[in-house]
Amino acid sequence: MRSHMGMTHIQTPPKWRTLLILGRASNVPTVWSNCLAGWLIGGMAEYIVLFWLCLGGTLLHIGGMYLNDAFDVGFDRRFRQERPIPAGHIEEKTVWILGSGAISGGFLCLLWGANVSLMIGLLLVASILLYDALHKHVSFSPVIMAACRFFLILAAFDSSGNPWQGSALWTAFAMAAYIVGLTYVARRESTGGGIAIWPCLFIAAPIGxxxxxxxxxxxxxxxxxxxxxxxWVVWCLQFILRSQNVQIFKTVSGLLAGIPLV
Known part of the structure; x- marks a missing residue:
């Protein structure tokens, strides 16, 4: 922001920065860690398969985040006017097009590049779209978000072509449980209200x-x-469990960074 002759001008951020903000690009490495986990459990297929998994997962993540903002534009115009669309940094139509294109591209990368089965690919995409459309309207949206990571790990395992193993399912369940707790905490950042202890127990499920x-x-x-x-989890949760100076953002960002440990 700068002032000139008594007038205040708000600088529009560069387009590339807007796109990174919309796509929550800082979370992309957590997607790669999920792809790597499924790929390793599946027996380590060719490295080119891992490349297509990571590329497909990245596009699905970015596309899902774009569509998340597109679906939420009405809410954001009322309560979160700093988001790129209501702030006028990018047109809503452009976000719909980019998001849909990224989702489609990611889906094709998984199917044609990584040889993921059509059923697993469709379940993953359906989970992403369902979360984007419903997460502001239903209380069980953390479960839908968890399904996205659950099917991502299963997709990475499925790329190996090996028979299904319990280790793949349990790993996916562990990640899903962690995401349920994380998403519950993250929802409180935007909706407000107190934070119950029991949903946070899901975060510890991978340890058990x-x-x-x-x-x-x-x-x-x-x-x-x-x-x-x-x-790491105890350190992150301290910011929301203490009685004063609750800092949900620090907890959420820390738990996101902890996903590769799961």
């Missing part, structure tokens, strides 16, 4: 599953990672 499912040499590896994850 690690103890139940890992054995032998994997038990000790899982234990070490679980302790690191536990310490």
């Amino acid at each position: 599953l690690s103890f139940l499912l890992n054995n032998g040499r994997f038990f000790w590896m899982g234990l070490m990672v679980s302790l690191v994850l536990l310490a």
